[in-house]
Amino acid sequence: MHYSxxxxxxxxxxxxxFIREALEAIKRNDITANDFVTEEISLADLPQAxxxxxxxxxxxxxxxxx
Numbered sequence: 001m002h003y004s005x006x007x008x009x010x011x012x013x014x015x016x017x018f019i020r021e022a023l024e025a026i027k028r029n030d031i032t033a034n035d036f037v038t039e040e041i042s043l044a045d046l047p048q049a050x051x052x053x054x055x056x057x058x059x060x061x062x063x064x065x066x
Contacts, residue, residue, distance in 0.1 A: 006054065037063045 014022075025031050040063045041049050049062055 004054070006050065033063070037061050039063070040065055042066075 022031075038061055039049075043064055043066045046064060049064075
């Protein structure tokens with residue numbers, strides 16, 4: 001990832017209050033995972049997903065299912 005200049009970004013800086021608010025919004029059905037996840041892939045498909053991301057094909061967030 002370093003030499004290919006690929007960025008892998010994860011969540012950070014979330015306090016327990018923000019997590020509670022997010023969980024409440026999910027509970028109320030104000031938001032769903034489908035609002036944020038553009039595709040679900042298996043762990044075996046991860047290398048191909050990285051290749052597609054390098055070509056900037058539109059993936060925003062992928063859910064990787066082991």
